[in-house]
Amino acid sequence: MSKSHSFRDIAVVSVASYQTKTLSEVNEVQLMADLISKCRNSAGVTQEEIGFTCSGSSDFLAGQAFSFVHTLDSVGAFPPISESHVEMDGAFALYEAWVKLQIGEVDTALVYSYGKPSAGSIIDVLATQLDPYYVSPLWPDCFSLAALQARLLLDKGLITLEKMAEISMRSQKNGFDNPNAVRSSKDVSFENLMNEPAIVDPLRASDVSEIADGGCAIILAAEDKAKSFCERPAWIKGIDHRVDSHTLGVRDLTRAPSAFLAAEKAGINTDRLDLAEIHAMTSTQEFILEKEFGLNEKTLVNLSGGCLASDTTMASGLIRISEVARRIISGQVDRGLAHATSGTCLQQNLVCILEGE
Amino acid sequence: MTDPNLSPASLSEEIEIPESISGLEPVRSVRSPIKLIYDFVPSPPVQEYLRSYSKKKILGHRSPIDGAVFVPPRGVDPRHGALIEESVELSDKGHVGNFCVTNLPIPGRDDLDIPYVSAWIHLDGANVGFLGLVAGCENDEVHIGMRVQAVWKKEEELGNTAENILYWEPTGEPSVPVEKAGNRAWDQRNE
Numbered sequence: 280m281s282k283s284h285s286f287r288d289i290a291v292v293s294v295a296s297y298q299t300k301t302l303s304e305v306n307e308v309q310l311m312a313d314l315i316s317k318c319r320n321s322a323g324v325t326q327e328e329i330g331f332t333c334s335g336s337s338d339f340l341a342g343q344a345f346s347f348v349h350t351l352d353s354v355g356a357f358p359p360i361s362e363s364h365v366e367m368d369g370a371f372a373l374y375e376a377w378v379k380l381q382i383g384e385v386d387t388a389l390v391y392s393y394g395k396p397s398a399g400s401i402i403d404v405l406a407t408q409l410d411p412y413y414v415s416p417l418w419p420d421c422f423s424l425a426a427l428q429a430r431l432l433l434d435k436g437l438i439t440l441e442k443m444a445e446i447s448m449r450s451q452k453n454g455f456d457n458p459n460a461v462r463s464s465k466d467v468s469f470e471n472l473m474n475e476p477a478i479v480d481p482l483r484a485s486d487v488s489e490i491a492d493g494g495c496a497i498i499l500a501a502e503d504k505a506k507s508f509c510e511r512p513a514w515i516k517g518i519d520h521r522v523d524s525h526t527l528g529v530r531d532l533t534r535a536p537s538a539f540l541a542a543e544k545a546g547i548n549t550d551r552l553d554l555a556e557i558h559a560m561t562s563t564q565e566f567i568l569e570k571e572f573g574l575n576e577k578t579l580v581n582l583s584g585g586c587l588a589s590d591t592t593m594a595s596g597l598i599r600i601s602e603v604a605r606r607i608i609s610g611q612v613d614r615g616l617a618h619a620t621s622g623t624c625l626q627q628n629l630v631c632i633l634e635g636e
Numbered sequence: 637m638t639d640p641n642l643s644p645a646s647l648s649e650e651i652e653i654p655e656s657i658s659g660l661e662p663v664r665s666v667r668s669p670i671k672l673i674y675d676f677v678p679s680p681p682v683q684e685y686l687r688s689y690s691k692k693k694i695l696g697h698r699s700p701i702d703g704a705v706f707v708p709p710r711g712v713d714p715r716h717g718a719l720i721e722e723s724v725e726l727s728d729k730g731h732v733g734n735f736c737v738t739n740l741p742i743p744g745r746d747d748l749d750i751p752y753v754s755a756w757i758h759l760d761g762a763n764v765g766f767l768g769l770v771a772g773c774e775n776d777e778v779h780i781g782m783r784v785q786a787v788w789k790k791e792e793e794l795g796n797t798a799e800n801i802l803y804w805e806p807t808g809e810p811s812v813p814v815e816k817a818g819n820r821a822w823d824q825r826n827e
Binding site: 303305308309339351353355399403415416 | 670715716717718
């Protein structure tokens with residue numbers, strides 16, 4: 280970040296998240312009413328004290344026009360509140376809230392996002408985000424596109440099937456301690472993962488994300504307000520997001536330059552990084568991002584299990600921020616990176632560096 | 637600079653078309669049909685509401701915060717974001733809180749003659765309006781505060797749907813004073 284500006288100190292002070300395979304009868308309003316009130320209660324803050332509310336969700340996922348307006352029922356928008364919404368992952372809603380806090384008009388913000396991919400076909404929903412003239416009418420699914428990316432990585436000798444299995448194994452083992460993990464196993468074996476047949480060659484079932492329903496709520500606060508809500512706030516030391524081309528054919532799919540740049544601008548400093556939570560739909564995308572961030576053995580990756588354990592479209596990125604923040608708030612780690620992605624094959628990337636005092 | 641007021645046809649004249657496709661009709665639009673299928677499962681409060689509604693019972697939800705009753709029930713008090721679990725059975729009588737005379741047909745409702753009256757019906761015991769049609773009287777007789785009662789479909793036509801009430805007709809009871817009708821009563825309650 281530029282040193283010519285003076286930035287306000289802003290922190291994550293409270294988080295709540297929930298993920299499960301299928302919510303079936305629980306609707307988005309009920310899910311979020313529960314998570315938002317848990318999140319506000321643990322910070323000891325009421326909606327009337329919150330200066331700005333921002334959410335991330337998708338009408339294409341819900342199958343309902345203006346579905347986010349309906350979900351405002353879970354916030355309690357009376358007396359009237361200052362509110363905004365992004366048709367992106369909640370991590371990008373958090374970015375908007377962070378900007379609002381930087382402007383200095385408000386001192387607190389509520390950010391939330393949610394998704395119920397179980398209601399429809401997630402691969403069809405995600406195909407509609409592609410170029411509407413040349414690509415979307417072909418209905419390529421997100422995992423097939425990620426498989427093209429994986430094939431490039433393998434053919435260039437940048438990754439091996441063994442390395443992919445190691446990433447999947449790490450996810451399943453880490454996910455064991457995460458109550459929100461849908462796919463996890465304490466004693467998953469490397470051999471079993473290697474012997475799995477490919478479902479979208481070269482990706483095996485364990486290489487692709489475990490689609491889950493769920494949501495996440497986060498409270499942000501500035502300066503002294505943050506200290507009053509939380510004993511050890513997770514301060515946002517840097518946050519940045521960058522975009523690569525929407526056109527798949529012009530990108531080197533083995534790289535994610537926008538992730539590299541966002542990390543650099545957010546002030547990553549890999550020598551002092553205890554934890555990285557990475558938002559990636561496949562083991563191979565997780566690999567690409569680790570390389571772009573230049574992570575070394577000092578940094579633990581995806582202690583939550585990441586998206587290979589539980590992937591909630593529209594909320595997975597915000598959940599990465601909540602996973603890093605809650606470990607800082609509890610004192611488990613001091614400094615971490617949270618990453619969120621949007622678009623196809625890591626097109627857009629957001630990096631948030633969090634630190635406790 | 638291109639004049640933004642030019643028609644699409646005149647814009648296309650400025651484009652140099654390669655010889656191989658010259659003389660062909662320009663592509664002016666692209667169709668990319670999208671069809672997405674969803675399985676929508678109503679939440680438990682909505683399921684309970686629809687099942688009762690098919691038996692001519694109207695359920696509401698009582699807020700744990702201040703006892704306000706919402707209909708139809710959605711499982712949450714939207715003013716506070718608080719979950720609601722308590723159901724209450726409401727009368728199929730109420731008054732017109734507000735209304736609108738519409739002169740435009742509703743697509744798919746050929747049975748509905750225009751002009752028709754849609755209204756917020758404030759059921760006895762509820763704190764918010766419930767949308768419905770008012771009929772059984774002249775349109776110009778409809779007024780704020782008018783007492784009405786539901787006219788249900790025939791028994792054999794009832795189902796788990798929002799369409800069980802055909803319309804609301806006047807009861808002939810004395811009207812609710814305007815200052816106490818509809819959301820005005822709600823405002824007084826909050827004062």
